[in-house]
Amino acid sequence: MTRYRSPIVLMYHGTPDSKPESHYSIRASLFAEHLRYLRQEGWSTVLFKDLQNPESLPEKTVVITFDDGYEDNYSGAFLPLMTNGMKATWFIATDCIGGHAHWLGKPSTQTRMLSSERLSEMHAAGMEIASHTSSHPDLSMLSKEQQQIEFSKAKAVLENLLSTQVTSLAYPFGKFNADSVTLAEQTGYRMACTTRPGWYDSEPNPYMVRRIAIFSGDSASTLARKLNFADNDVSWKKMTRYYAGRVWDKLITQF
Numbered sequence: 284m285t286r287y288r289s290p291i292v293l294m295y296h297g298t299p300d301s302k303p304e305s306h307y308s309i310r311a312s313l314f315a316e317h318l319r320y321l322r323q324e325g326w327s328t329v330l331f332k333d334l335q336n337p338e339s340l341p342e343k344t345v346v347i348t349f350d351d352g353y354e355d356n357y358s359g360a361f362l363p364l365m366t367n368g369m370k371a372t373w374f375i376a377t378d379c380i381g382g383h384a385h386w387l388g389k390p391s392t393q394t395r396m397l398s399s400e401r402l403s404e405m406h407a408a409g410m411e412i413a414s415h416t417s418s419h420p421d422l423s424m425l426s427k428e429q430q431q432i433e434f435s436k437a438k439a440v441l442e443n444l445l446s447t448q449v450t451s452l453a454y455p456f457g458k459f460n461a462d463s464v465t466l467a468e469q470t471g472y473r474m475a476c477t478t479r480p481g482w483y484d485s486e487p488n489p490y491m492v493r494r495i496a497i498f499s500g501d502s503a504s505t506l507a508r509k510l511n512f513a514d515n516d517v518s519w520k521k522m523t524r525y526y527a528g529r530v531w532d533k534l535i536t537q538f
């Protein structure tokens with residue numbers, strides 16, 4: 284039996300029911316296959332904030348996260364998660380609630396964002412609604428003061444909307460600097476995640492949590508390999524190199 288290293292954090296974006304316009308989005312029907320796979324393999328889903336108490340987590344734990352908060356996540360992800368008794372965390376850019384993901388360029392149905400009513404409903408159903416800053420900037424280009432405003436404003440908007448404490452944050456575009464890490468803590472967040480791939484337990488700083496990105500073409504078997512290797516690139520080409528490397532390591536350690 285394969286022994287899984289866990290917890291592991293996954294990053295999804297849109298879940299449209301037609302062909303995804305973005306490499307980071309995945310068709311709703313394929314997302315449903317991911318959920319089926321996770322359920323069949325006995326994975327438990329927890330919220331990102333549950334990582335604050337890692338000792339209480341089940342043995343095979345996956346944290347499903349969604350960045351940005353696309354409107355198509357409601358029917359493509361939230362409802363199927365509910366049907367399967369699973370949980371996920373959404374990172375919301377609060378200026379864009381009910382609007383469009385302006386950083387993607389031309390608006391389309393796939394750039395539409397969840398409304399505040401949807402977010403309230405999802406929160407009430409047990410999902411975590413967390414912060415992705417207010418305007419989705421490249422934080423590494425902002426001053427300390429500007430970053431602080433982005434973190435505090437988004438937190439206040441969501442706390443006001445949901446009447447709950449918001450303690451999780453995801454840096455937009457995965458871009459951040461040393462100030463971001465310090466300010467995330469100073470503005471009251473308990474944890475923050477990046478887009479750096481890798482194992483959860485390989486990063487000691489709770490404000491630099493690693494996540495594995497899911498791309499539009501990722502089948503359930505690609506997901507399986509991502510859960511096994513905690514890497515964004517699990518192509519067969521790379522896997523072959525990995526196994527060849529292991530065989531080589533074995534050979535050379537014999538001499």
Ligand SMILES: [Zn+2]
Pocket residue numbers: 350351415419455456
């Ligand atoms: Zn984003």
